[in-house]
Amino acid sequence: MQDTDPTPPATQCSNPAVIADWIRLAEAPGVGCRTAQVLLDAFGSPAAILSAGRAALAAHVPANVAAALCAPLPSETARLLDLTVDWLARPAHHILTLHDADYPEALRHIPDPPLLLYIKGRRALLQQSLVAVVGSRNASTQGRANAENFARALSQAGLCVVSGMALGIDTAAHEGALEGPASTIAVIGTGIDRVYPARNRLLAHRIAEEGCIVSEYALGTPPVANNFPRRNRIISGMVAGVLVVEAAAQSGSLITAQMAAEQGREVFALPGSIHSALSKGCHHLIREGARLVETVDEVLEAMRVSPLVRQGTSTAPVEDGVLLDALGYDPIEPDALLECFGGDAALLAGELLALELAGVLERLPGGRVQRVVRAA
The missing domain is CATH 1.10.150 (DNA polymerase; domain 1)
Structure with a gap:
């Protein structure tokens, strides 16, 4: 042996x-x-x-x-x-084996980690701080808006958003996360050369360009019902926490949440109306011990103390004064500040969030930011 x-x-x-x-x-x-x-x-x-x-x-x-x-x-x-x-x-096509050094460390330690990960896109995202946003395929308009808004804010705060590229909440989460610098990872239940559902073909192409698509299934694997619940263990296994935005009593996202709890991850749930069938799953999770959250800040506060969220990066944080000087007093695109951080978009997003929470920065339409000057 x-x-x-x-x-x-x-x-x-x-x-x-x-x-x-x-x-x-x-x-x-x-x-x-x-x-x-x-x-x-x-x-x-x-x-x-x-x-x-x-x-x-x-x-x-x-x-x-x-x-x-x-x-x-x-x-x-x-x-x-x-x-x-x-x-x-082909460019941006990768395979990681269970024994590769850059296989996601948190995923490596679940009871049944995938032997192989087929990857299309930005493989480095797998090494970032990750949070899952999942929910119902038959989502409400408000549920989709909540998923998109939470995912956008999480990505802006430096957390890469993981979801399953299903219709409904997953789609909204990917779209929101793509608007932030930390981007998104789609974990799919088919071969990575397939797009399912077909309605998400354009989204899949965008994620492959700007984010990352991951599958454990061999090329050519069609959409088989049993593969999707198994796919969920990868979503929960990769991340530090799972946010369930909207879910019916029998929603597949409850499987992801259950796996997350068994794997020692944080589980968050958004509450909803007692009259909505799409709130039943979230309310069940809350009764079972999931954190009830109403704001992104509540998720971020819990995520910051998670051992699976990186406490630092290879780039030292920039002093607030240096960042404020770079901000100036006019609206500015965050990308214009990247040089201060050696190109580390996730670190920049975290520093901008800290300034926003401190009340010295505000976000403007179109993604720009501006320094807040308070009267003496």
């Missing part, structure tokens, strides 16, 4: 041979995330698993699984490997 380091020092995601072994392990009949983890704990790597031999494997997994891992490479898996190599060669 080999010792395994859960966080190897170097990334392997650019090595096609390594990725091929991970895909073969993930696609082997009878091998799910938990079985794969048993084998990885025992043998150390997919390559070692695939070369271990049936007898050695059968000491850890059922005989039929051991036989499947030792069988010749199936033709469909071979085609999938070729397809994946071609996909990976």
